[in-house]
Amino acid sequence: MKVFISGASGLVGSNCLKLFLEKGWHTVGSYFSFETDNTVFYDTLLPDHPMNFDIEEFGPDVIVHCGALTHVDYCETHEQESYEKTVQSTINLIAVAKACKAKMVYLSTDYVFDGKDGPYKEDAPMNPLSVYARHKLEAEQMILKEIPDSLVLRVTNVYGNELRGKNFIARIIDQCFNNQKLMLKLPFDQYASPACAWDIARAMHVLLNDNKTGIYHIGGSEYLNRVELAKIVLSYFPDADYELIPISTAELKQPAARPLLGGFICNKFLGEYPDFVFGTIDDYMKAVLAERKDWIN
Ligand SMILES: NC(=O)c1ccc[n+]([C@@H]2O[C@H](COP(=O)([O-])OP(=O)(O)OC[C@H]3O[C@@H](n4cnc5c(N)ncnc54)[C@H](OP(=O)(O)O)[C@@H]3O)[C@@H](O)[C@H]2O)c1
Structure with missing residues (x-):
C-alpha cells in the first residue's frame, strides 16, 4: 500500500x-x-x-x-x-x-x-x-x-505521543514531570470518548x-468528562502541585459552543473487528511512566 x-x-x-x-x-x-x-x-x-x-x-x-x-x-x-x-x-x-x-x-x-x-x-x-x-x-x-x-x-x-506534546493529557504530564504548579479550570459537563x-x-x-x-x-471504551480525565492522569503523580476547579461549560464562556454529551458508540467498528482492543487512559499512563522509569526510580 x-x-x-x-x-x-x-x-x-x-x-x-x-x-x-x-x-x-x-x-x-x-x-x-x-x-x-x-x-x-x-x-x-x-x-x-x-x-x-x-x-x-x-x-x-x-x-x-x-x-x-x-x-x-x-x-x-x-x-x-x-x-x-x-x-x-x-x-x-x-x-x-x-x-x-x-x-x-x-x-x-x-x-x-x-x-x-x-x-x-x-x-x-x-x-x-x-x-x-x-x-x-x-x-x-x-x-x-x-x-x-x-x-x-x-x-x-x-x-498520545507527539513531538510537541500539545494535547490535553500530554500537557498535564509534562507539567507534572517538570514540577510545575497546575491551575486547571475544567468543564465537568463536557463528555466524550x-x-x-x-x-x-x-x-x-x-x-x-x-x-x-x-x-x-473510533473511540476508546471510557466515557469521561474533562475533570474525570484530568483526575486519572493526576492520580499517577501523587506529589503533583495542582488546583483543579470543576466548572460548567456555561460559566467557562468558551467562544465556540461545545456538544456536552458528545463521544461515540463504536459498535460498527467493534462489530467488524471484535478482537480489536482500544487502550484506556490507565494503559497509556502506565506506558508513559514505564518509558520514564528514570523519573520514578
Ligand atoms: N486532536 C483531537 O482531539 C481531534 C478531535 C477530533 C478531530 N480531530 C481531527 O483530526 C485531524 C488531526 O488532528 P490532530 O490533533 O493530529 O491535529 P494537529 O496535531 O494540530 O495537526 C495538524 C496538522 O495539520 C498540519 N497543517 C496545518 N495547516 C496545514 C496546511 N496549510 N497544509 C498542510 N498541512 C497543514 C500541521 O502541520 P504543522 O504542525 O507542521 O504546521 C499538522 O501536521 C484534524 O482533522 C482534526 O480536526 C482531532
Whole structure:
C-alpha cells in the first residue's frame, strides 16, 4: 500500500506515519510549519507551491488528510481561515486524489453532533454547533460525495505521543514531570470518548487493509468528562502541585459552543473487528511512566 499523509507532523498524522512505516507500507507524510525528521513539506492551501512534495508523482493508493486548523475557539472568530484550512484544503486534496485515483481518509469529529443525547452512532442526526464543526461536516460530506470509496473516521479528545506534546493529557504530564504548579479550570459537563492516536492509527490500518469505506466512529471504551480525565492522569503523580476547579461549560464562556454529551458508540467498528482492543487512559499512563522509569526510580 502507498500512502500519503497530510499533517504528519501533528498528533494523529505522526502516529499514522509511524505505524504504517512499521507495517511496511510505503508511506510519505507532510509537515507545514513544524518540520520533523521524516516529513516532507506540503501546503494543502497552495497545491502549486514550488516546495510541495509531488504527490501525483508519488502516486499513492490512499491520501490520509490530517492537516487542519484544530483550535475550535480560534475558528469561531476566524471563520474565513477556518473555511480555508478545513474545507478548501479538503477540496484541494480531493482534486489531487482524483488525479492519482487514490482513496481518501478524512479525520472528523463528534462536534458534528449537538451533544444533547450522546454518545452517538454513525447514523445519528447531525447538528453542528460551531464554525469548526460546520466546516468539518462540510469537508467529510464533500469527500464521501466526490470519492465514494473513501473513509471518514470520527474521533474526539485525542491523546498520545507527539513531538510537541500539545494535547490535553500530554500537557498535564509534562507539567507534572517538570514540577510545575497546575491551575486547571475544567468543564465537568463536557463528555466524550477519548482515543489514543496510536489506536486511531491501528484502526485506520485495519480498515484500509480491508478496503472499508464510509463513516466509522473510533473511540476508546471510557466515557469521561474533562475533570474525570484530568483526575486519572493526576492520580499517577501523587506529589503533583495542582488546583483543579470543576466548572460548567456555561460559566467557562468558551467562544465556540461545545456538544456536552458528545463521544461515540463504536459498535460498527467493534462489530467488524471484535478482537480489536482500544487502550484506556490507565494503559497509556502506565506506558508513559514505564518509558520514564528514570523519573520514578
Ligand atoms: N486532536 C483531537 O482531539 C481531534 C478531535 C477530533 C478531530 N480531530 C481531527 O483530526 C485531524 C488531526 O488532528 P490532530 O490533533 O493530529 O491535529 P494537529 O496535531 O494540530 O495537526 C495538524 C496538522 O495539520 C498540519 N497543517 C496545518 N495547516 C496545514 C496546511 N496549510 N497544509 C498542510 N498541512 C497543514 C500541521 O502541520 P504543522 O504542525 O507542521 O504546521 C499538522 O501536521 C484534524 O482533522 C482534526 O480536526 C482531532
